[in-house]
Amino acid sequence: MPNAFRSPATGRMVRAVLFDTFGTVVDWRGGIIAAVTELFRRHGVDVDGVSFADAWRGMYQPSMAPIRDGTRDFVTLDVLHRESLRTLLADRDLSGVFDEHEIDALVHAWHRLPPWPDSVDGLTAVRAHYVVGPLSNGNTALLTDMAKHAGLPWDVILGSDVRKAYKPSPAAYLAPAELLDLVPGEIMLVAAHNDDLRHARSVGLATAFVARPTEHGPNQTTDLTADDDWDVCVTNIVELAQAITPH
Amino acid sequence: MPNAFRSPATGRMVRAVLFDTFGTVVDWRGGIIAAVTELFRRHGVDVDGVSFADAWRGMYQPSMAPIRDGTRDFVTLDVLHRESLRTLLADRDLSGVFDEHEIDALVHAWHRLPPWPDSVDGLTAVRAHYVVGPLSNGNTALLTDMAKHAGLPWDVILGSDVRKAYKPSPAAYLAPAELLDLVPGEIMLVAAHNDDLRHARSVGLATAFVARPTEHGPNQTTDLTADDDWDVCVTNIVELAQAITPH
Numbered sequence: 030m031p032n033a034f035r036s037p038a039t040g041r042m043v044r045a046v047l048f049d050t051f052g053t054v055v056d057w058r059g060g061i062i063a064a065v066t067e068l069f070r071r072h073g074v075d076v077d078g079v080s081f082a083d084a085w086r087g088m089y090q091p092s093m094a095p096i097r098d099g100t101r102d103f104v105t106l107d108v109l110h111r112e113s114l115r116t117l118l119a120d121r122d123l124s125g126v127f128d129e130h131e132i133d134a135l136v137h138a139w140h141r142l143p144p145w146p147d148s149v150d151g152l153t154a155v156r157a158h159y160v161v162g163p164l165s166n167g168n169t170a171l172l173t174d175m176a177k178h179a180g181l182p183w184d185v186i187l188g189s190d191v192r193k194a195y196k197p198s199p200a201a202y203l204a205p206a207e208l209l210d211l212v213p214g215e216i217m218l219v220a221a222h223n224d225d226l227r228h229a230r231s232v233g234l235a236t237a238f239v240a241r242p243t244e245h246g247p248n249q250t251t252d253l254t255a256d257d258d259w260d261v262c263v264t265n266i267v268e269l270a271q272a273i274t275p276h
Numbered sequence: 277m278p279n280a281f282r283s284p285a286t287g288r289m290v291r292a293v294l295f296d297t298f299g300t301v302v303d304w305r306g307g308i309i310a311a312v313t314e315l316f317r318r319h320g321v322d323v324d325g326v327s328f329a330d331a332w333r334g335m336y337q338p339s340m341a342p343i344r345d346g347t348r349d350f351v352t353l354d355v356l357h358r359e360s361l362r363t364l365l366a367d368r369d370l371s372g373v374f375d376e377h378e379i380d381a382l383v384h385a386w387h388r389l390p391p392w393p394d395s396v397d398g399l400t401a402v403r404a405h406y407v408v409g410p411l412s413n414g415n416t417a418l419l420t421d422m423a424k425h426a427g428l429p430w431d432v433i434l435g436s437d438v439r440k441a442y443k444p445s446p447a448a449y450l451a452p453a454e455l456l457d458l459v460p461g462e463i464m465l466v467a468a469h470n471d472d473l474r475h476a477r478s479v480g481l482a483t484a485f486v487a488r489p490t491e492h493g494p495n496q497t498t499d500l501t502a503d504d505d506w507d508v509c510v511t512n513i514v515e516l517a518q519a520i521t522p523h
Contacts, residue, residue, distance in 0.1 A: 033361045040493070043475075105457075107457070117355070131303065160420055160424065168454050168455075168457070169374075169432065169434070169455040169456060170457035173407055173431055177407065177431060184420055184423065184424060184432045185416065185420045185432075185436075186431070186432045186433070188455065190454075190455060191434075207414040207437075208417065208435065208437060209416060209417050209420060210352075210415070210417035210439065211417075260347075
Protein backbone atom coordinates (compact mmCIF):
# COMPACT_ATOMS: atom_id res chain seq x y z
CA MET A 30 0.00 0.00 0.00
CA PRO A 31 2.59 2.61 -1.04
CA ASN A 32 1.77 6.26 -0.51
CA ALA A 33 2.64 8.48 -3.40
CA PHE A 34 2.02 12.12 -2.62
CA ARG A 35 4.65 14.46 -1.24
CA SER A 36 3.27 17.78 -0.05
CA PRO A 37 5.09 20.66 -1.75
CA ALA A 38 4.36 22.78 1.32
CA THR A 39 5.56 20.38 4.03
CA GLY A 40 8.09 18.35 2.04
CA ARG A 41 6.66 15.21 3.65
CA MET A 42 5.08 12.11 2.17
CA VAL A 43 1.43 12.19 3.21
CA ARG A 44 0.39 9.16 5.28
CA ALA A 45 -3.09 10.09 6.52
CA VAL A 46 -5.75 12.04 4.61
CA LEU A 47 -8.28 13.59 6.98
CA PHE A 48 -11.46 15.34 5.92
CA ASP A 49 -13.51 18.19 7.17
CA THR A 50 -16.97 16.64 7.14
CA PHE A 51 -19.83 19.20 7.25
CA GLY A 52 -19.93 20.62 3.73
CA THR A 53 -16.85 18.76 2.49
CA VAL A 54 -18.02 15.13 2.74
CA VAL A 55 -21.71 15.47 3.61
CA ASP A 56 -24.41 17.89 2.51
CA TRP A 57 -25.43 19.25 5.91
CA ARG A 58 -27.77 21.82 4.35
CA GLY A 59 -29.77 19.37 2.25
CA GLY A 60 -30.04 16.97 5.18
CA ILE A 61 -31.13 19.56 7.72
CA ILE A 62 -33.59 21.26 5.36
CA ALA A 63 -35.22 17.87 4.72
CA ALA A 64 -35.47 16.99 8.42
CA VAL A 65 -36.79 20.40 9.46
CA THR A 66 -39.25 20.69 6.59
CA GLU A 67 -40.68 17.25 7.23
CA LEU A 68 -41.20 17.95 10.95
CA PHE A 69 -42.76 21.38 10.31
CA ARG A 70 -45.09 19.94 7.67
CA ARG A 71 -46.19 17.16 10.03
CA HIS A 72 -47.14 19.77 12.64
CA GLY A 73 -48.62 22.26 10.17
CA VAL A 74 -46.01 24.81 11.24
CA ASP A 75 -45.75 27.62 8.69
CA VAL A 76 -42.02 28.36 8.96
CA ASP A 77 -39.62 28.12 6.04
CA GLY A 78 -37.35 25.08 6.56
CA VAL A 79 -34.60 26.50 4.38
CA SER A 80 -34.12 29.69 6.36
CA PHE A 81 -34.50 27.75 9.61
CA ALA A 82 -31.73 25.35 8.57
CA ASP A 83 -29.46 28.23 7.56
CA ALA A 84 -30.16 30.03 10.82
CA TRP A 85 -29.36 26.87 12.81
CA ARG A 86 -26.04 26.45 11.01
CA GLY A 87 -25.45 30.18 11.47
CA MET A 88 -25.25 29.59 15.22
CA TYR A 89 -22.53 26.94 14.74
CA GLN A 90 -19.42 29.11 14.89
CA PRO A 91 -20.72 31.46 17.64
CA SER A 92 -21.74 28.46 19.77
CA MET A 93 -18.16 27.13 19.83
CA ALA A 94 -16.52 30.51 20.48
CA PRO A 95 -16.69 30.44 24.32
CA ILE A 96 -15.12 26.98 24.32
CA ARG A 97 -12.36 27.99 21.93
CA ASP A 98 -11.49 31.05 24.02
CA GLY A 99 -11.59 29.10 27.28
CA THR A 100 -14.55 30.82 28.93
CA ARG A 101 -16.66 27.65 28.79
CA ASP A 102 -15.72 24.03 29.49
CA PHE A 103 -15.87 21.70 26.50
CA VAL A 104 -19.25 20.29 25.58
CA THR A 105 -19.93 18.23 22.48
CA LEU A 106 -21.37 19.51 19.23
CA ASP A 107 -24.51 17.51 20.00
CA VAL A 108 -24.99 19.66 23.10
CA LEU A 109 -24.35 22.86 21.14
CA HIS A 110 -26.73 21.81 18.35
CA ARG A 111 -29.44 21.20 20.95
CA GLU A 112 -28.90 24.54 22.68
CA SER A 113 -28.95 26.41 19.37
CA LEU A 114 -32.11 24.61 18.32
CA ARG A 115 -33.92 25.56 21.52
CA THR A 116 -32.90 29.20 21.12
CA LEU A 117 -34.05 29.21 17.52
CA LEU A 118 -37.38 27.57 18.35
CA ALA A 119 -37.96 30.15 21.08
CA ASP A 120 -37.10 32.99 18.68
CA ARG A 121 -39.73 31.71 16.26
CA ASP A 122 -42.38 31.18 18.96
CA LEU A 123 -42.14 27.41 18.52
CA SER A 124 -41.14 26.43 22.08
CA GLY A 125 -43.33 23.57 23.25
CA VAL A 126 -44.60 22.67 19.78
CA PHE A 127 -42.38 19.58 19.53
CA ASP A 128 -41.96 16.85 22.13
CA GLU A 129 -38.60 15.70 23.51
CA HIS A 130 -38.49 12.77 21.11
CA GLU A 131 -38.89 15.11 18.14
CA ILE A 132 -36.25 17.54 19.45
CA ASP A 133 -33.93 14.57 19.91
CA ALA A 134 -34.59 13.33 16.39
CA LEU A 135 -33.90 16.79 14.94
CA VAL A 136 -30.60 17.09 16.83
CA HIS A 137 -29.72 13.65 15.52
CA ALA A 138 -30.47 14.71 11.95
CA TRP A 139 -26.85 15.99 12.10
CA HIS A 140 -25.84 12.33 12.54
CA ARG A 141 -27.66 11.26 9.37
CA LEU A 142 -26.55 13.73 6.73
CA PRO A 143 -26.34 12.58 3.10
CA PRO A 144 -22.90 12.28 1.50
CA TRP A 145 -22.09 14.23 -1.66
CA PRO A 146 -22.43 11.92 -4.69
CA ASP A 147 -18.64 11.44 -5.02
CA SER A 148 -17.83 11.02 -1.33
CA VAL A 149 -18.11 7.26 -0.82
CA ASP A 150 -16.31 6.32 -4.05
CA GLY A 151 -13.68 8.97 -3.48
CA LEU A 152 -12.96 7.98 0.12
CA THR A 153 -12.80 4.31 -0.87
CA ALA A 154 -10.17 5.15 -3.51
CA VAL A 155 -8.10 7.32 -1.14
CA ARG A 156 -8.32 4.61 1.53
CA ALA A 157 -6.51 2.11 -0.69
CA HIS A 158 -3.28 4.08 -0.16
CA TYR A 159 -3.75 6.20 2.95
CA VAL A 160 -5.30 6.20 6.39
CA VAL A 161 -8.58 8.10 6.03
CA GLY A 162 -10.64 9.73 8.74
CA PRO A 163 -12.63 12.84 9.59
CA LEU A 164 -11.01 15.96 11.07
CA SER A 165 -14.23 17.58 12.12
CA ASN A 166 -15.81 19.53 14.93
CA GLY A 167 -18.32 16.70 15.22
CA ASN A 168 -18.12 14.51 18.31
CA THR A 169 -17.15 10.84 18.00
CA ALA A 170 -20.70 9.52 18.43
CA LEU A 171 -22.01 11.89 15.76
CA LEU A 172 -19.24 10.98 13.31
CA THR A 173 -19.66 7.26 13.96
CA ASP A 174 -23.40 7.42 13.32
CA MET A 175 -22.78 9.57 10.23
CA ALA A 176 -20.31 7.05 8.85
CA LYS A 177 -22.62 4.09 9.35
CA HIS A 178 -25.59 5.92 7.89
CA ALA A 179 -23.80 7.38 4.86
CA GLY A 180 -21.45 4.43 4.32
CA LEU A 181 -18.29 6.50 4.78
CA PRO A 182 -15.37 4.03 4.88
CA TRP A 183 -13.22 5.72 7.54
CA ASP A 184 -10.24 3.86 8.94
CA VAL A 185 -10.36 5.80 12.17
CA ILE A 186 -12.73 8.31 13.79
CA LEU A 187 -11.33 10.77 16.31
CA GLY A 188 -14.00 13.34 17.13
CA SER A 189 -13.45 16.79 18.61
CA ASP A 190 -14.33 15.33 22.02
CA VAL A 191 -11.21 13.13 22.03
CA ARG A 192 -8.87 16.03 22.77
CA LYS A 193 -11.73 18.46 23.54
CA ALA A 194 -10.70 21.06 21.00
CA TYR A 195 -12.65 22.74 18.20
CA LYS A 196 -11.16 23.88 14.94
CA PRO A 197 -9.57 26.31 14.31
CA SER A 198 -7.75 25.78 17.62
CA PRO A 199 -4.28 24.39 16.81
CA ALA A 200 -4.90 21.49 19.25
CA ALA A 201 -7.75 20.29 17.03
CA TYR A 202 -5.50 20.05 13.97
CA LEU A 203 -2.61 18.47 15.88
CA ALA A 204 -4.55 15.81 17.83
CA PRO A 205 -4.61 13.27 14.96
CA ALA A 206 -0.85 13.53 14.47
CA GLU A 207 -0.30 12.66 18.13
CA LEU A 208 -2.73 9.74 18.06
CA LEU A 209 -1.64 8.35 14.69
CA ASP A 210 2.04 8.74 15.63
CA LEU A 211 2.75 10.95 12.63
CA VAL A 212 4.34 14.36 12.25
CA PRO A 213 1.88 17.10 11.22
CA GLY A 214 3.28 17.26 7.67
CA GLU A 215 2.35 13.60 7.12
CA ILE A 216 -1.32 14.54 7.57
CA MET A 217 -3.35 16.20 4.82
CA LEU A 218 -6.51 18.12 5.64
CA VAL A 219 -9.11 18.07 2.90
CA ALA A 220 -11.71 20.83 3.16
CA ALA A 221 -14.11 22.90 1.12
CA HIS A 222 -13.24 25.93 3.23
CA ASN A 223 -10.17 28.07 2.59
CA ASP A 224 -10.07 29.29 6.20
CA ASP A 225 -9.93 25.74 7.53
CA LEU A 226 -6.98 24.99 5.24
CA ARG A 227 -5.23 28.21 6.26
CA HIS A 228 -5.33 27.20 9.92
CA ALA A 229 -4.22 23.65 9.09
CA ARG A 230 -1.27 24.91 7.07
CA SER A 231 -0.25 27.31 9.82
CA VAL A 232 0.39 24.34 12.13
CA GLY A 233 2.15 22.30 9.46
CA LEU A 234 -0.45 20.09 7.78
CA ALA A 235 -0.62 19.35 4.07
CA THR A 236 -3.74 20.75 2.41
CA ALA A 237 -6.29 19.90 -0.27
CA PHE A 238 -9.19 22.06 -1.39
CA VAL A 239 -12.35 20.40 -2.69
CA ALA A 240 -14.79 22.88 -4.21
CA ARG A 241 -18.37 22.52 -2.93
CA PRO A 242 -19.98 25.51 -4.62
CA THR A 243 -23.52 24.64 -3.52
CA GLU A 244 -22.85 23.81 0.14
CA HIS A 245 -24.72 26.98 1.09
CA GLY A 246 -27.26 26.72 -1.72
CA PRO A 247 -27.45 28.04 -5.27
CA ASN A 248 -26.46 31.60 -4.33
CA GLN A 249 -23.26 30.74 -2.48
CA THR A 250 -20.60 33.47 -2.70
CA THR A 251 -17.84 32.09 -0.46
CA ASP A 252 -15.26 29.34 -1.04
CA LEU A 253 -16.23 28.94 -4.69
CA THR A 254 -12.58 28.40 -5.55
CA ALA A 255 -9.24 27.95 -3.83
CA ASP A 256 -7.82 31.29 -2.75
CA ASP A 257 -4.30 30.10 -1.97
CA ASP A 258 -1.74 27.63 -3.36
CA TRP A 259 -3.03 24.57 -1.50
CA ASP A 260 -1.12 21.34 -2.20
CA VAL A 261 -4.05 19.99 -4.20
CA CYS A 262 -7.15 21.72 -5.62
CA VAL A 263 -9.97 19.58 -7.01
CA THR A 264 -13.72 19.68 -7.52
CA ASN A 265 -14.59 16.36 -5.85
CA ILE A 266 -13.08 13.53 -3.79
CA VAL A 267 -12.71 11.11 -6.71
CA GLU A 268 -10.46 13.69 -8.36
CA LEU A 269 -8.56 14.02 -5.10
CA ALA A 270 -7.90 10.29 -5.11
CA GLN A 271 -6.59 10.50 -8.68
CA ALA A 272 -4.34 13.40 -7.76
CA ILE A 273 -2.65 11.73 -4.79
CA THR A 274 -2.52 8.01 -5.60
CA PRO A 275 0.07 6.14 -7.71
CA HIS A 276 -0.75 5.53 -11.36
CA MET B 277 -30.06 -1.72 11.19
CA PRO B 278 -31.99 -2.98 14.23
CA ASN B 279 -30.01 -4.28 17.18
CA ALA B 280 -31.36 -7.47 18.65
CA PHE B 281 -29.44 -8.49 21.74
CA ARG B 282 -30.43 -7.53 25.27
CA SER B 283 -27.79 -8.33 27.86
CA PRO B 284 -29.25 -10.48 30.66
CA ALA B 285 -26.69 -8.95 33.02
CA THR B 286 -27.24 -5.26 32.22
CA GLY B 287 -30.84 -5.38 31.01
CA ARG B 288 -29.84 -3.10 28.16
CA MET B 289 -30.00 -3.49 24.40
CA VAL B 290 -26.41 -3.70 23.19
CA ARG B 291 -25.50 -0.93 20.71
CA ALA B 292 -21.72 -1.26 20.37
CA VAL B 293 -19.70 -4.49 20.38
CA LEU B 294 -16.07 -3.82 21.29
CA PHE B 295 -13.30 -6.37 21.14
CA ASP B 296 -10.18 -7.10 23.08
CA THR B 297 -7.68 -7.48 20.24
CA PHE B 298 -4.45 -9.30 21.27
CA GLY B 299 -5.46 -12.94 21.45
CA THR B 300 -9.16 -12.33 20.83
CA VAL B 301 -9.10 -10.91 17.28
CA VAL B 302 -5.47 -11.38 16.23
CA ASP B 303 -2.93 -14.13 16.86
CA TRP B 304 -0.20 -12.08 18.55
CA ARG B 305 1.88 -15.18 19.33
CA GLY B 306 1.97 -16.52 15.78
CA GLY B 307 2.76 -13.08 14.41
CA ILE B 308 5.54 -12.29 16.88
CA ILE B 309 7.12 -15.75 16.64
CA ALA B 310 7.28 -15.35 12.85
CA ALA B 311 8.83 -11.87 13.01
CA VAL B 312 11.40 -12.79 15.69
CA THR B 313 12.35 -16.09 14.10
CA GLU B 314 12.87 -14.49 10.69
CA LEU B 315 15.09 -11.75 12.12
CA PHE B 316 17.15 -14.18 14.22
CA ARG B 317 17.60 -16.51 11.25
CA ARG B 318 18.75 -13.64 9.06
CA HIS B 319 21.43 -12.77 11.63
CA GLY B 320 22.36 -16.39 12.45
CA VAL B 321 21.31 -15.78 16.05
CA ASP B 322 20.79 -19.09 17.88
CA VAL B 323 17.93 -18.07 20.16
CA ASP B 324 14.54 -19.79 20.15
CA GLY B 325 11.97 -17.42 18.64
CA VAL B 326 9.07 -19.10 20.43
CA SER B 327 10.42 -18.60 23.93
CA PHE B 328 11.58 -15.10 23.01
CA ALA B 329 8.07 -14.18 21.84
CA ASP B 330 6.53 -15.61 25.01
CA ALA B 331 9.04 -13.76 27.19
CA TRP B 332 8.30 -10.50 25.35
CA ARG B 333 4.58 -10.90 25.90
CA GLY B 334 5.33 -11.91 29.50
CA MET B 335 6.59 -8.38 30.12
CA TYR B 336 3.31 -6.88 28.86
CA GLN B 337 1.32 -6.77 32.10
CA PRO B 338 4.29 -5.77 34.32
CA SER B 339 5.21 -2.96 31.92
CA MET B 340 1.78 -1.34 32.30
CA ALA B 341 1.63 -1.71 36.09
CA PRO B 342 3.41 1.56 37.03
CA ILE B 343 1.08 3.48 34.71
CA ARG B 344 -2.02 1.80 36.11
CA ASP B 345 -0.99 2.57 39.70
CA GLY B 346 -0.07 6.16 38.86
CA THR B 347 3.68 5.98 39.54
CA ARG B 348 4.50 6.59 35.88
CA ASP B 349 2.94 8.98 33.37
CA PHE B 350 1.12 7.35 30.47
CA VAL B 351 3.23 6.18 27.56
CA THR B 352 1.88 4.20 24.62
CA LEU B 353 2.08 0.45 24.21
CA ASP B 354 4.54 1.03 21.35
CA VAL B 355 6.90 2.66 23.86
CA LEU B 356 6.42 -0.18 26.36
CA HIS B 357 6.97 -2.83 23.66
CA ARG B 358 10.24 -1.12 22.68
CA GLU B 359 11.46 -0.89 26.28
CA SER B 360 10.63 -4.54 26.95
CA LEU B 361 12.38 -5.60 23.76
CA ARG B 362 15.58 -3.77 24.69
CA THR B 363 15.56 -5.34 28.16
CA LEU B 364 15.01 -8.77 26.68
CA LEU B 365 17.75 -8.36 24.09
CA ALA B 366 20.17 -7.22 26.80
CA ASP B 367 19.23 -10.24 28.96
CA ARG B 368 20.07 -12.57 26.06
CA ASP B 369 23.32 -10.76 25.21
CA LEU B 370 21.86 -9.50 21.97
CA SER B 371 22.26 -5.74 22.52
CA GLY B 372 23.81 -4.16 19.46
CA VAL B 373 23.15 -7.12 17.17
CA PHE B 374 20.25 -5.40 15.40
CA ASP B 375 20.20 -1.90 13.96
CA GLU B 376 17.61 0.75 14.77
CA HIS B 377 15.64 -0.03 11.63
CA GLU B 378 15.38 -3.69 12.66
CA ILE B 379 14.36 -2.83 16.22
CA ASP B 380 11.73 -0.51 14.79
CA ALA B 381 10.43 -3.20 12.46
CA LEU B 382 10.20 -5.71 15.32
CA VAL B 383 8.27 -3.25 17.52
CA HIS B 384 5.97 -2.68 14.56
CA ALA B 385 5.38 -6.41 14.18
CA TRP B 386 2.71 -5.78 16.85
CA HIS B 387 1.00 -3.57 14.23
CA ARG B 388 0.90 -6.36 11.66
CA LEU B 389 -0.49 -9.36 13.53
CA PRO B 390 -2.55 -11.92 11.61
CA PRO B 391 -6.27 -12.19 12.37
CA TRP B 392 -7.74 -15.51 13.52
CA PRO B 393 -9.43 -17.22 10.54
CA ASP B 394 -12.95 -16.22 11.66
CA SER B 395 -12.18 -12.63 12.69
CA VAL B 396 -12.80 -10.67 9.47
CA ASP B 397 -16.01 -12.54 8.54
CA GLY B 398 -17.25 -12.42 12.10
CA LEU B 399 -16.61 -8.69 12.55
CA THR B 400 -18.23 -7.96 9.19
CA ALA B 401 -21.37 -9.82 10.31
CA VAL B 402 -21.50 -8.10 13.71
CA ARG B 403 -20.95 -4.74 12.04
CA ALA B 404 -24.17 -5.06 10.05
CA HIS B 405 -26.14 -4.51 13.26
CA TYR B 406 -23.81 -2.87 15.76
CA VAL B 407 -21.01 -0.35 16.04
CA VAL B 408 -17.81 -2.42 16.19
CA GLY B 409 -14.40 -1.37 17.45
CA PRO B 410 -11.44 -2.50 19.52
CA LEU B 411 -11.30 -2.09 23.30
CA SER B 412 -7.63 -2.79 23.62
CA ASN B 413 -4.51 -1.66 25.41
CA GLY B 414 -3.05 -0.94 21.97
CA ASN B 415 -2.54 2.69 21.02
CA THR B 416 -4.54 4.27 18.22
CA ALA B 417 -1.70 4.17 15.67
CA LEU B 418 -1.04 0.49 16.41
CA LEU B 419 -4.72 -0.43 16.14
CA THR B 420 -5.16 1.59 12.93
CA ASP B 421 -2.17 -0.13 11.29
CA MET B 422 -3.41 -3.52 12.54
CA ALA B 423 -6.84 -2.93 11.06
CA LYS B 424 -5.51 -1.90 7.66
CA HIS B 425 -3.05 -4.80 7.55
CA ALA B 426 -5.46 -7.49 8.74
CA GLY B 427 -8.58 -6.05 7.05
CA LEU B 428 -10.47 -5.60 10.32
CA PRO B 429 -13.63 -3.63 9.47
CA TRP B 430 -13.86 -1.44 12.58
CA ASP B 431 -16.34 1.41 12.63
CA VAL B 432 -14.31 3.33 15.16
CA ILE B 433 -10.86 2.98 16.74
CA LEU B 434 -10.29 4.51 20.17
CA GLY B 435 -6.90 3.37 21.46
CA SER B 436 -5.74 3.33 25.08
CA ASP B 437 -3.94 6.63 24.40
CA VAL B 438 -7.25 8.46 23.83
CA ARG B 439 -8.11 8.56 27.54
CA LYS B 440 -4.63 7.38 28.62
CA ALA B 441 -5.85 4.38 30.59
CA TYR B 442 -4.90 0.72 30.42
CA LYS B 443 -7.26 -2.16 31.13
CA PRO B 444 -8.18 -3.26 33.72
CA SER B 445 -8.49 0.33 34.97
CA PRO B 446 -12.19 1.24 35.03
CA ALA B 447 -11.45 4.36 32.96
CA ALA B 448 -10.31 2.15 30.08
CA TYR B 449 -13.62 0.27 29.97
CA LEU B 450 -15.72 3.41 30.39
CA ALA B 451 -13.99 5.63 27.81
CA PRO B 452 -15.89 4.24 24.79
CA ALA B 453 -19.26 4.77 26.50
CA GLU B 454 -18.40 8.44 27.01
CA LEU B 455 -17.19 8.93 23.43
CA LEU B 456 -19.97 6.93 21.76
CA ASP B 457 -22.61 8.64 23.94
CA LEU B 458 -23.88 5.31 25.31
CA VAL B 459 -24.42 3.99 28.81
CA PRO B 460 -21.96 1.26 29.82
CA GLY B 461 -24.63 -1.45 29.58
CA GLU B 462 -25.12 -0.66 25.88
CA ILE B 463 -21.52 -1.71 25.24
CA MET B 464 -20.48 -5.36 25.03
CA LEU B 465 -16.87 -6.36 25.58
CA VAL B 466 -15.82 -9.46 23.65
CA ALA B 467 -12.70 -11.14 24.99
CA ALA B 468 -10.91 -14.47 25.16
CA HIS B 469 -9.90 -13.68 28.74
CA ASN B 470 -12.18 -14.24 31.71
CA ASP B 471 -10.37 -11.64 33.82
CA ASP B 472 -10.93 -8.95 31.19
CA LEU B 473 -14.66 -9.75 31.17
CA ARG B 474 -14.80 -9.73 34.98
CA HIS B 475 -13.43 -6.19 35.08
CA ALA B 476 -15.75 -5.09 32.26
CA ARG B 477 -18.79 -6.50 34.06
CA SER B 478 -17.79 -4.85 37.32
CA VAL B 479 -18.21 -1.44 35.68
CA GLY B 480 -21.46 -2.36 33.94
CA LEU B 481 -20.59 -3.62 30.46
CA ALA B 482 -22.25 -6.56 28.72
CA THR B 483 -19.87 -9.46 28.12
CA ALA B 484 -19.09 -12.15 25.55
CA PHE B 485 -16.45 -14.86 25.86
CA VAL B 486 -14.77 -16.18 22.72
CA ALA B 487 -12.61 -19.24 23.38
CA ARG B 488 -9.11 -19.02 21.91
CA PRO B 489 -7.59 -22.19 23.33
CA THR B 490 -4.33 -21.91 21.36
CA GLU B 491 -3.58 -18.22 21.95
CA HIS B 492 -0.66 -19.29 24.15
CA GLY B 493 0.24 -22.32 22.05
CA PRO B 494 -0.73 -25.98 22.11
CA ASN B 495 -0.16 -26.39 25.86
CA GLN B 496 -2.37 -23.51 27.00
CA THR B 497 -3.95 -24.08 30.42
CA THR B 498 -5.77 -20.78 31.04
CA ASP B 499 -9.02 -19.38 29.62
CA LEU B 500 -9.85 -22.62 27.83
CA THR B 501 -13.51 -22.07 28.70
CA ALA B 502 -15.77 -19.44 30.21
CA ASP B 503 -15.56 -19.53 33.99
CA ASP B 504 -18.58 -17.32 34.69
CA ASP B 505 -22.06 -16.75 33.27
CA TRP B 506 -21.05 -14.24 30.60
CA ASP B 507 -23.92 -12.93 28.45
CA VAL B 508 -22.66 -14.92 25.47
CA CYS B 509 -20.12 -17.76 25.25
CA VAL B 510 -18.90 -18.87 21.82
CA THR B 511 -15.87 -20.41 20.15
CA ASN B 512 -15.37 -17.84 17.38
CA ILE B 513 -16.59 -14.45 16.18
CA VAL B 514 -18.85 -15.82 13.43
CA GLU B 515 -20.75 -17.69 16.16
CA LEU B 516 -20.88 -14.48 18.17
CA ALA B 517 -22.53 -12.71 15.22
CA GLN B 518 -25.11 -15.49 14.97
CA ALA B 519 -25.81 -15.28 18.70
CA ILE B 520 -26.48 -11.53 18.81
CA THR B 521 -28.00 -10.64 15.43
CA PRO B 522 -31.64 -10.92 14.34
CA HIS B 523 -32.72 -14.04 12.46
